Amino acid sequence: MNQFTEDQLVEQTVISLVKKLWDDLPSPAGFGKASKTCHINAYKDEDDAKLGREHRGEVVLKKFLLPALQKLNPTLPEPLLTMAMDELTRDRSHLSLVNANHEIYKLLRDGATVPLFYENRVPRLENVNADLEKDLNKVMEFYDLRHC
Secondary structure (H helix, E strand, O other), X not given: OOOOOHHHHHHXXXXXXXXXXXXXXXXXXXXXXXXXXXXXXXXOHXXXXXXXXXXXXXXXXXXXXXXXXXXXXXXXXXXXXXXXXXXXXXXXXXXXHHHHHHHHHHHHHHOOOOOOOOOOOOOOOOOOOOOHHHHXXXXXXXXXXXOO
């Protein structure tokens, strides 16, 4: 295994420096000796596997997101919630951080737009008004909308 990884060269060095600075804080401030309780390096491969994360870049834990969406939207069918989850978690690496965050903020604030019609929808939409087609044809003829 290569010793010269970003984790070893940068991340672990920064973590040890932060822990040292944390340990040097005066105890009356309520800090000090954080090495046992400091969770600055919360992402370890074995912990990631327990959470259902495939790699460190996967910041959204989908196994927790879908149940949360179901709790917030109990009347929506699962295929629509899955589409909303896919929209929330899609790749935004082509955007700047500000634009990507703004896009996700708008989705969380306003809700994700998912198609109303999807395969296997229940119940199927049916025309219960037999005169509707005749009425629509009359309106279209009146306003000359047949050729639009």
